[in-house]
Amino acid sequence: MLKQRTDKAALYCRLSRDDGTDSESNSIVTQRQMLNRYAKEQGFPVYDEYIDDGISGTVFDRPSFNRMIADIEDGKIGIVLCKDMSRLGRNNAMVAYYTEIFFPENDVRFIAISDCIDTFQGENEIMAFKSVINEYYARDISKKIKAAYHTKALNGEFTAPHAPYGYRKNPDNRHQLVPDENTAGTVTRIFQMAAQGLTPFKISSQLSKEKILTPRAYTAQQHGKYKDSFHPQYPTDWSNTTVMTILQNREYLGHMVCNKSTTKSFKNRKLVKTDPCDWIEVKGTHEPLVDEFLFELAQKVVRVKKRENGTGNPNIFAGLLKCSDCGGSLSFIKPKNDGHAGSYNCNLYRKRTSKYCSAHYITHKALYKIVLDDIRRNAETAKQYEDELSESALALSKSNSKGKTKRLEKELEKLQKRNGELDTIIKKLFEQNALGVISDERFISMSVGYEEEQTELKTKIAGLQNHLDEQETANGNTEKFLNAVRKYSEITELNAAILNDLIDSIVIYNAEGKSRNNRKQRVEINYKFIGIMQMPETQTATPQSA
Known part of the structure; x- marks a missing residue:
């Protein structure tokens, strides 16, 4: 059965940090005023407003956007109004999909007011160009933000939204950590229990027995965040993983450790762990909760698989x-x-x-x-x-x-010598492959083994x-x-x-x-x-x- 076309309009607003310093003109309030005024002038009945505040334009998995798409598929919306194309998104491929495929297939008219784009008027050559520019802008902003965070990390500044369990942000300097009198003692005690030979399971069981709030439950209590990340009826149920995370966190030594994870790209915000050699550690940035001896002793205990x-x-x-x-x-x-x-x-x-x-x-x-x-x-x-x-x-x-x-020095010298030999071998293989002396298949089969050996060598070095x-x-x-x-x-x-x-x-x-x-x-x-x-x-x- 064909969906009946409607002239009701969806007013879509979005704002995030990738919109740079132009936040005043792009504010949600400004966008709503502009869209409502335009709909009234054009005689478009407004079906609903869809607002995604604080979500990047490179990401299309947004709550209000998803709700708008569902309403379009149900035939409730015939017009989508945005302030400009960048409000729809800053991912050129996804913007092209919705404006050139999804909207036309669902008989939806798309209007970007400030860009003078209206798909009802036919194809607009400037639309594709605008989309590319918007994506480039998001890429550029992403690089600048990463560079700024990298500089803060090198300066030993704390930049995460919430302090690690056991600390809180200094009220006079949000980039510095100070011990939290409510939880710092628990962290120290966790390390002491591990040093005594208790497994993470036994430590977590003891903390649960004493009805101590888990880190997420405590953060929810203090800041109203992460309320959905633990069972509300069991806020004191500690897990082995939580204990292990605390025991392996070098920030409890008084060091700031950053760059432990990063996003796949400016379009994909999924976090991936970075290699420990790429971490940025600045020592002595805040008061430690444990000393080096207790920390290392705990590491030795938790690394050993406990068994009868x-x-x-x-x-x-x-x-x-x-x-x-x-x-x-x-x-x-x-x-x-x-x-x-x-x-x-x-x-x-x-x-x-x-x-x-x-x-x-x-x-x-x-x-x-x-x-x-x-x-x-x-x-x-x-x-x-x-x-x-x-x-x-x-x-x-x-x-x-x-x-x-x-x-150790003798072994290191031996490994470094072999590493240099592998560099020479791999270089010669590349040259022979480029000159056609050896086939691509032969090159791949030979180089893989050498590269795996070199990777292992670098780890040992x-x-x-x-x-x-x-x-x-x-x-x-x-x-x-x-x-x-x-x-x-x-x-x-x-x-x-x-x-x-x-x-x-x-x-x-x-x-x-x-x-x-x-x-x-x-x-x-x-x-x-x-x-x-x-x-x-x-x-x-x-x-x-x-």
Whole structure:
């Protein structure tokens, strides 16, 4: 059934920041006055007004615009009035679709008053040109806005609409953050719970149990925003993801971190995450809620996948055990009988057999005793001989730092050399392809592998460079180690919180000697801040007696 044509008019108004400094003449009030006056002069009965305020012209998914389109499809509208074509939109392709296809197919007359465009008068050559100019204007404004935000980011200015949970905007300077007395303590507590070994799930469960408002619910309470982003009946239901987001946010260190996401283009406003190397971080822009030590400790805890070890007990060594040969992790082996506490093997050996690495087998009982004894010994020494240990630990820290730095520099030099070789290889492939020496298919098959290798190399180079930068400040951490270890002189058992508080990694070597009485195994305990305090050679129990 054909829709009956109507002469009722839709008055469409739109305004956003991409309209530049001409906001007074383009204001919604001005547009409404102009459109109503024109409709009255022309004798057009007004069906409804459709207003999209604060929405970019490059985006066509607008609430009022969508409502107008639906009314057109229902045959309720025969005329669309706009102040000018830029009010309809600044996306040339979409404007062309609606003015040249959709409106004609639905017998709709389009009028842009200031541009003197009226489709009832036939084709207008200037319409397509105007649409291109409007899109170019939006592109130009988008570039200027991004440049302005980039400058603010480099200056360490906060530009987001709402402050991160735990902060609020400074009333005297909206580009600066200050702690929010209502929520700052919760943020600090979240980091402390993570440092104690609590998983994001357990942290979120505890906060929910205490009826603490979630970040979105708190923002809704304070500013009236995000009311639809959480269930109104459950404003205190925290999620693992929310906790993880807080724990990974470097702004709680007092640093401003910007450019973590961007839009796909000035036409597509969908946010996409940027590579961390493209983030802009300015340090010391506001008061921190956590210190570097607590932040890094929390990162180590949340990075480790928490799981039981097969005996029903938490795997307290998860993420800490490293193979001395391949550098990979050691995984827990579930005991075959109830009298055994389990053991650990090199993960590469378990998956790929002895062709790739060896077992590096050690029982849980032996490892537990080695680590507990070493922590208690160092803690007791820290209490009794603090001054002497400080000097000794400082010397060890410098020694470990020097050796580690040499290894890192050697590895970095090797990777950089290979990266240069790949640049030369890829360049030659391009030249040979351009000269017709190799086909396009051959070029693609050869270049893909080299480019993937180079991408992986660049990631490793960046990681090594970061390690070297961190090494420069490692020698000043002796006092931090002493403060951490002296708390544990009288501990009788280990847990994940203690291990992650004190230890960076535990390197397991292959055992020497096969008989029960002469079996010895080297275990390196790398403590936080200072590295290896000592390298014990300890006789471990055999599997039968573990």
